[in-house]
Structures are given as C-alpha cells and as structure tokens.
Amino acid sequence: MRGAILIAVSTIVLCASTTSSEQAGPRRIDVTAERFSFFPSEIVVRTGEEIEFRVRSEDTAHGFRIEGSNVNGVVPKRGKGVLTVTTKFDRSGRYEIECTRLCGAGHDFMRGVVVVRDAVESKR
Amino acid sequence: MKFCVAVSTWALSVVLLGAVANAQTSDSPGVTGPISGYMELHLNNEQQQDASLDFHRFVLLFSHSFTPRIRFVGELELEHAFVEGREEAGEVELEQAYIDFLVRREFNLRAGMVLVPIGIINERHEPPVFNGVERPFVDTVIVPATWFEAGAGVHGELRHGFRYRAYALAPLNALEFTADEGIREGRQKGSQANVRNVAVAGRFEYVGFPGLTAGVSAWRGKSNFAVPRLDTTVTIGEADVRYRRDRLELRGEFANVHISDAARLNESLGAATGVSPNVAEGLRGFYGEAGYRIWAAGSPRDLVAFVRYENFDTQHKMPAGFLPLKEFDRDAWITGVTYYPDADVAIKADYVWQRNQSSIVKGRNSFNVGLGWWF
Numbered sequence: 001m002r003g004a005i006l007i008a009v010s011t012i013v014l015c016a017s018t019t020s021s022e023q024a025g026p027r028r029i030d031v032t033a034e035r036f037s038f039f040p041s042e043i044v045v046r047t048g049e050e051i052e053f054r055v056r057s058e059d060t061a062h063g064f065r066i067e068g069s070n071v072n073g074v075v076p077k078r079g080k081g082v083l084t085v086t087t088k089f090d091r092s093g094r095y096e097i098e099c100t101r102l103c104g105a106g107h108d109f110m111r112g113v114v115v116v117r118d119a120v121e122s123k124r
Numbered sequence: 125m126k127f128c129v130a131v132s133t134w135a136l137s138v139v140l141l142g143a144v145a146n147a148q149t150s151d152s153p154g155v156t157g158p159i160s161g162y163m164e165l166h167l168n169n170e171q172q173q174d175a176s177l178d179f180h181r182f183v184l185l186f187s188h189s190f191t192p193r194i195r196f197v198g199e200l201e202l203e204h205a206f207v208e209g210r211e212e213a214g215e216v217e218l219e220q221a222y223i224d225f226l227v228r229r230e231f232n233l234r235a236g237m238v239l240v241p242i243g244i245i246n247e248r249h250e251p252p253v254f255n256g257v258e259r260p261f262v263d264t265v266i267v268p269a270t271w272f273e274a275g276a277g278v279h280g281e282l283r284h285g286f287r288y289r290a291y292a293l294a295p296l297n298a299l300e301f302t303a304d305e306g307i308r309e310g311r312q313k314g315s316q317a318n319v320r321n322v323a324v325a326g327r328f329e330y331v332g333f334p335g336l337t338a339g340v341s342a343w344r345g346k347s348n349f350a351v352p353r354l355d356t357t358v359t360i361g362e363a364d365v366r367y368r369r370d371r372l373e374l375r376g377e378f379a380n381v382h383i384s385d386a387a388r389l390n391e392s393l394g395a396a397t398g399v400s401p402n403v404a405e406g407l408r409g410f411y412g413e414a415g416y417r418i419w420a421a422g423s424p425r426d427l428v429a430f431v432r433y434e435n436f437d438t439q440h441k442m443p444a445g446f447l448p449l450k451e452f453d454r455d456a457w458i459t460g461v462t463y464y465p466d467a468d469v470a471i472k473a474d475y476v477w478q479r480n481q482s483s484i485v486k487g488r489n490s491f492n493v494g495l496g497w498w499f
Contacts, residue, residue: 035248037331041285058368059253060468060498067192077467079422096229102160102187104250104498105199105239108224108232111281 026050026086033075034058036106038097043112046119047092055083063100066114068093074101089116160185162250162498166257170490179205183219193226201270217313219272228280234291235276237314241289241327242341243267244364244377251496252470255415255430255462258492261454262436265305266379266409267362273323274314285332295323295345298356298389303402303449306438307358307381310347321346323358335368348385351392355385371417373428381407387443402449406441409434415462426464433457451482460492468498 032039033055045051055064057075064083065072075083089095097112161184169175182202189195199220207214222236239247245254245263249270254260263269277291294317296310312318323345330338341362348356364377383389386405394400415430435455439448460474472494478487 032334035250035253037337039285039331039334041281041331042283057467060250077423079426079467102185102197104162104248104253105185105220106247107187108195108197108226109279109281109287111229113229 026052028052028054031055031064031112032058033062033064033099033110035060035104036099036110038064038099038110038112041097041112042115043097044115044117045089046117047089048119050086050088052084052086055085056081060103061101062103062110063098065098065100067096067098069095069114072100089114092116092118158186160187160499162496164251164494164496167493168257168490169492171488173488185220195224195226197222197224217270217272219270230280230282232279233276234279237272237274238277238291238293240271240273240293240325240343241279241291242271242325242343242360242362243269243379244366244375245269246271250498251472251494252462252464252468252498255413255428255472256432256458256460256474256492257472257494260377260411260413260432261434261456262377262379262409262411265308265438266381266407266436267360267377268306268308268311271311272313273311274317277325285330287329287331288327290326291324293323293325293345294319295321295349296347296358297350298347298354298358298383298403299350299393301383301389301401301403303404303439304452306404306407307383318349320349323347336366338365339363347383348389351389354388354392356389357384358382359384371420373415373417375413375415375432376411378410379408383407387445390443390446400446402439402442402446404439404441404446404448405443407438408440409436411435423467423469424465426467428462428464429460430462431457431459449482451480451485453481454487455479456487470494470496472496 027049029043029051031053055075057078059078061077062075064075069087071085071087073083073085093116095114097114099107099110164181166178166180167175184200186198197220201217201219204214207216218237220237220239222234222238225233241247243263245259246267246269259269273293275291275293279289281287294312296307297312298310300309301307302309323343325343327339327341343360345358347358348354359382362379367374383403383405386403390400390403411432411434413430413432415428417428419425419427437453439452442448456476456478458474458476460472463471474492476490478489480487
C-alpha cells in the first residue's frame with residue numbers, strides 16, 4: 001500500500017515538473033507549406049512570447065520569411081525534414097509571411113500573416 | 125514489337141533513375157539557381173496508333189524583385205520540343221509575364237500576361253502536383269488550360285482562409301471555336317489580342333481548413349469582335365475541391381460553358397467557310413479523383429496510386445436546328461501510379477479507357493508513361 005502511494009506521489013511530481021518545464025519553453029506553432037499556401041495562414045501571438053515555428057512542406061522546398069523579424073529560412077522538401085526557427089515579437093502589429101523561393105506558377109499567392117497582440121491587452 | 129522495345133527501354137530508365145535516387149538519400153534541399161522551371165517527357169501509346177515519344181513541355185520561370193513590393197514573374201514554355209514557321213508541331217508560349225504590386229496581403233495589383241484563375245490545373249500545373257501523365261481532359265477541353273491572357277487585376281487573401289483573384293482580360297475569339305475542343309482554340313494568348321470587348325474572370329477560394337482547398341471560378345466576356353451583329357457572349361462557371369488527409373487525396377471539379385448566339389455563330393462561319401463548325405451552346409465536364417500514397421516513407425520511398433473518372437461533353441447543349449456530334453460526348457477512366465524518387469521528380473504511368481456516345485467513332489484507349497520534374 002505504502003509503495004503504491006509512493007509511486008502515485010512520484011508520478012504526480014514528475015508530471016508537474018514536466019508541465020512546468022514545457023510552459024517555460026517556447027510556444028510551438030506547426031505550419032504546413034504547400035503550393036501555393038501556408039496553413040495556418042493567419043497566426044496570432046502575444047508580444048514578448050517566444051515562438052518556435054516548425055514548418056514542413058507537402059511538396060517542394062519553400063521559403064519561409066516573416067517580414068520585420070529574424071525568421072528567414074528554407075523549408076525542406078516533403079519528407080526531408082522540418083524548418084525550425086524560434087523568434088519573439090516585441091511590438092504588436094501585423095507581420096507578413098511570404099515564400100521566398102520560386103515554387104511554381106502561383107508563387108506570389110503564397111503569403112500569410114502573424115498578428116502580434118499586446119500581451120497586456122490579450123490578458124484582459 | 126516496337127512498342128514493347130520502347131516500353132522496355134523506358135521502364136529500364138525508370139528503374140535506373142529509382143536506383144540512383146535510392147543510392148543518394150541525402151537530405152540536402154538541392155541547389156536552385158536564378159531560373160526555375162518544369163519539364164515533361166511523355167511516351168503515349170494510343171490504340172491502333174504507333175507509340176510516340178514527346179518532350180511535351182519545357183518551361184522556364186524567372187523572377188525579379190525591383191523592390192520588396194514590386195516583383196516580376198515570367199513563364200516561358202516550349203511545347204513539343206520543336207517549332208518551325210507555319211507548322212503546328214510545337215509552340216513557344218509566354219504563359220506568364222506580370223508585375224505584382226504587393227500592397228498588403230488583402231489587396232495586391234497584378235498586370236501583364238496572367239494565368240486565368242479557373243480550375244485546379246490552370247494555375248497549379250507543375251508535373252509533380254497532379255496524377256496522370258497528361259492533364260485531366262476536363263482541364264483541357266472544357267477549361268482550356270493552360271489559359272493565359274493579357275490583362276490586369278487584383279488578388280489577395282482575406283481573413284479566415286478566404287482568398288480571391290479578379291482580372292480584366294482580353295476575351296476569346298469565337299471564330300476559332302470548334303465542336304471537338306470547344307472554346308480552346310479561341311484563346312488569344314495575349315498576341316495582338318483584340319480588346320474591343322473586355323472579359324472578366326474571378327476566383328474565390330477557401331484554404332482555411334487543414335488539407336482542404338475549395339474554389340469557385342467564373343469567366344464572362346463578349347467574344348464576337350470579328351463578326352458584327354453577333355452576340356457571342358461566353359460564360360463559364362466552375363467549382364473544384366481538393367482534400368488531403370494522411371495518405372489519401374481527393375479531387376473533384378465541375379465546369380460549365382455557355383455560348384450565347386451559337387446558332388448564328390455557326391451560320392456565319394458556315395457561310396464564310398462552307399462548313400459549319402457545329403459549335404455547341406453548352407459544354408459541360410466534371411471529374412473525381414482518388415489518390416492514395418501507398419508508399420509514404422518520403423522520397424525515394426514515395427509512391428501514389430490513383431483512379432480518376434472524367435465526363436466531358438463539348439456538344440452538351442446544341443442551339444436550335446443543330447444536332448450534337450455524339451463522338452464528342454465522352455467519358456474516361458484513368459488509373460495509374462506516380463513514383464517520386466525525389467519530391468520534385470515524378471515518374472508516372474497510367475492507362476486510359478476512353479469512350480464516347482457515338483455508335484460509329486470508337487474511343488481510343490491509351491497507355492502512357494511520363495517523366496516530369498520541377499527545379
């Protein structure tokens with residue numbers, strides 16, 4: 001009986017510590033790139049929030065650039081990995097996402113937006 | 125026998141390509157220069173015909189940014205590998221050459237040679253993105269892809285995954301319409317196009333759900349500039365959907381074309397040439413396709429099997445006094461595979477069972493093999 005209680009308590013402590021460490025890390029946002037769109041194409045975050053974008057392609061290699069940020073990378077072709085990039089937006093506003101690698105006839109349609117809201121306003 | 129040798133040679137090439145791809149399983153994204161493009165090489169073997177090997181498309185895409193907000197994109201295509209004056213063997217086409225003025229995501233301006241925003245294939249036709257060696261029949265004889273025209277318009281993405289394109293373009297030339305291919309030969313292709321009348325085209329699309337693209341398109345324009353007193357207005361309505369979930373991909377498209385004053389168009393052309401073209405008042409086509417990624421471990425272990433049913437009738441509704449030519453009321457089953465030694469390289473094989481409603485002219489089945497790539 002005492003052993004079972006000990007295991008239960010250990011499990012709860014372990015879960016709690018895992019959760020707290022997850023909360024401390026960046027918020028992960030998965031994005032799919034495909035001729036000629038990003039999904040989601042509209043992403044809402046808060047100022048100061050650390051974001052980890054994980055972008056994967058369903059076809060060819062694409063570019064993933066967010067204007068006004070340090071995000072600018074190449075999304076590998078389907079099945080060849082994921083572009084992982086971490087960033088933080090200090091000012092609220094709209095930051096447009098674009099594919100920077102010519103990917104086909106509709107390349108210029110491939111755009112999205114990050115909407116950054118003020119952290120204080122968001123909490124209200 | 126010749127066909128067997130051709131297929132064997134082709135199959136050997138495909139196996140070798142696959143072997144090379146297997147040997148080079150590097151995760152490098154590949155190297156891309158300042159020019160991109162796509163190419164398609166086809167082996168077509170139609171019943172009761174000799175097999176043909178055709179370098180169907182050699183397409184180069186160029187882009188240039190004058191500023192981050194003013195950009196040029198060009199697409200130059202050589203069809204069937206060879207062009208000689210006054211012959212119909214091949215074509216050089218300027219399919220796109222436009223300037224985009226990127227104002228904001230919701231509203232942008234485009235002017236130049238643009239792709240008409242209609243259907244699944246017309247704006248999205250790189251060989252690795254569709255199944256089958258040849259493009260769908262509906263996207264060839266009902267929606268005349270690749271359909272490009274000189275004009276200008278607006279495009280953008282609104283909230284919640286809705287986006288749009290709307291252009292004013294040079295219209296079709298009704299004098300070139302046919303019973304077999306409908307409006308296809310009426311495309312002016314931005315070549316000294318007559319713009320006494322202006323056509324409008326628009327597409328509204330939804331991409332706000334994972335794996336789903338659903339769209340509706342329309343085109344309308346007076347197409348009778350060469351013959352006075354005719355009112356040959358062409359109206360096209362189209363709806364399509366693509367949905368992908370895990371290994372499954374589904375596609376469907378429906379398109380309807382209405383040609384007003386088709387009877388007088390036939391009479392005028394009959395009087396001028398001695399032969400009535402028997403142009404219909406209504407053309408209709410639809411298809412449904414299911415594809416399943418049976419090998420999904422990432423290229424070079426990447427294989428899709430598909431089946432598609434198409435129904436397309438360029439004599440769907442005839443004007444009063446004209447009878448439909450039943451051989452142009454057609455349907456087809458297409459089944460095959462697409463193998464990806466690389467995500468940008470597609471090796472395709474399919475079989476096409478084609479039928480029509482004529483009791484005299486039989487539809488011809490065909491076996492096709494293709495190699496297409498994007499770079």
